[in-house]
Amino acid sequence: MREDAVLEAQNLVKTYGKGDSLFTALGGIDLTIRQGEKVAIIGKSGSGKSTLMHLLALLDKPTSGAVFVEGQDAAKLKNGQLGHLRGQKFGFVFQQFFLNGHASVLENVILPLKIAGVGRAERKRRALEALKQVELDDKAKNKAKDLSGGQKQRVVIARAIVGNPSVIFADEPTGNLDTATGQRIEDLLFSLNANQGITLIVVTHDADLAARCDRQIHIQDGRIVDHPEPPAATREPKAPEPAPDQPDAPQPPRRPTPRPRRKVHL
Numbered sequence: 001m002r003e004d005a006v007l008e009a010q011n012l013v014k015t016y017g018k019g020d021s022l023f024t025a026l027g028g029i030d031l032t033i034r035q036g037e038k039v040a041i042i043g044k045s046g047s048g049k050s051t052l053m054h055l056l057a058l059l060d061k062p063t064s065g066a067v068f069v070e071g072q073d074a075a076k077l078k079n080g081q082l083g084h085l086r087g088q089k090f091g092f093v094f095q096q097f098f099l100n101g102h103a104s105v106l107e108n109v110i111l112p113l114k115i116a117g118v119g120r121a122e123r124k125r126r127a128l129e130a131l132k133q134v135e136l137d138d139k140a141k142n143k144a145k146d147l148s149g150g151q152k153q154r155v156v157i158a159r160a161i162v163g164n165p166s167v168i169f170a171d172e173p174t175g176n177l178d179t180a181t182g183q184r185i186e187d188l189l190f191s192l193n194a195n196q197g198i199t200l201i202v203v204t205h206d207a208d209l210a211a212r213c214d215r216q217i218h219i220q221d222g223r224i225v226d227h228p229e230p231p232a233a234t235r236e237p238k239a240p241e242p243a244p245d246q247p248d249a250p251q252p253p254r255r256p257t258p259r260p261r262r263k264v265h266l
Contacts, residue, residue, distance in 0.1 A: 005068070006167055006199050007033040007056055012065035014051055014222075025051045027222040029065070035166065038193050038200045040210035043219035050171065052219060053203045057169045058086045070166075087116050091160030091198075093189070095172040097152045101145030105136065108144050109159045116163065130158040134188060150181035157188060167199040168192065174209065186212065 012029040015022055026048050033039055033056075043049040054060040055067060058074055067074045069089060074082065099108050106127055113123035131137040134154040139147065144155060153173065160168055170189060174182030186209060193200045202213060210216050218225050 004034045005032050006035045006037075006070055007031075007201075008068040009052075009056060010066045010068070012052070012055060012067065013063045014048075014055060014060070015063045025222055026055070026062075029224060031056075031217065031224070033199060033201065035199055036193070036197045037215065038190065038213040039202070040213040040216045041201065041203045041219060042205060042207075042210050042216055044205065047219045048222040049203050049219045051222075053169055053171060053201065056201070057090055057092070058082050087112060087163060089166050091163065091165035091168045093153070093156050093160050093168060093170040093173045095175040097156055097176075099144040099152055099155060101143065103144060104140065105131065105142050105144055105147070105155050106140040108155055109162055112159060112163050126162050127158070130162040131155075133161065133192075134158045148181075149177055150184065153177060153181075153185050154188065157185070157192075161192060161196075161198070165198065167201060169201050169203070171203045172205075173202065174206065 009029050009031040012026055012031075013024070014026040015024050017023050029052060031052075041049045041052060051060070055062050058067065058069070061075075069085060072085070074085070077085065100111075106124070109127040109130055110123050113126060118126070128137055128140060131140055134157050136151060136154050136158065139151065139155075144152065147155065153176075168189070173189065174185050177185060189200060189202075190212060192198045200213070202209060204210055
C-alpha cells in the first residue's frame with residue numbers, strides 16, 4: 001500500500017441475491033486514492049458508482065475484497081469502531097440534503113459532534129466556525145426548511161467539515177441546483193480541497209464537474225474501464241436533404257387537337 005494513500009480498495013466485489021437472481025454490482029475493483037486528491041467517479045445510472053462510494057465510505061460492507069483507510073483494514077473493525085472511524089475521517093455531501101427542516105441551521109451542523117460526544121460549548125464553537133466558512137453564520141438560528149436549495153447544500157457542507165475530516169464524499173452535490181448555484185457549491189468544495197488539503201471524492205455524471213478533478217474513474221457494469229462506451233444516440237439520423245429543384249426545361253407549345261368534321265347530308 002502506498003504511504004500517501006488515504007483509501008485503498010483491493011479486489012472489491014459486491015453482489016446481491018443468490019442463485020439465478022444473483023446480481024454483481026461490483027466485479028473486482030482495485031483503486032488507490034491519495035491524500036489531497038480530487039477524484040471523480042463517473043458512470044451511468046446502475047453502473048455501480050454509488051455502490052463503490054458506499055463501500056469506500058464504510059457505509060456498506062463488500063461481499064469480498066478489502067477496504068483500507070490510511071492503512072487500516074476496515075474488515076477487522078467492529079461496528080462501533082467502524083462508526084467512530086467514519087465519523088472521525090469522513091464528511092458527506094448528498095444531493096438530497098438530509099437536513100432536519102424543523103431544527104435550526106446550527107442544530108443541523110452540530111449533530112455529528114453531538115453524536116461523537118463533543119462538549120456543548122466546543123461543538124457550538126466548531127459549528128459556528130464551519131458555518132462561517134460557508135458564509136452562513138448569519139443564518140445559524142433560522143429553520144433549515146426556510147432556506148433556499150443552495151443555502152441548504154452549504155449547510156450540508158458545513159456539517160460535513162465540522163468534524164475536520166480528511167475525506168469528503170460528495171454524491172451528485174449539484175444535482176438539485178441551478179447552474180449558478182451549482183457552480184458556487186463546486187467552488188466551495190474545491191476550495192476546501194485546495195486550502196485545507198481535504199481529499200475530495202465526487203460521484204457524478206456531470207462531465208464539467210468531473211473535469212475539474214485530478215482524476216476521473218469511469219465505472220461501467222461494475223468495473224473500472226479506460227474507455228467507456230459512448231451514450232447511445234438519442235436522435236434519429238437526419239435524412240439527406242433533397243437536391244434543389246431544377247427549373248423545368250421550356251416545352252414547345254402544344255398544337256390544339258383538331259376536331260373531327262361532322263358530315264352534313266343534304
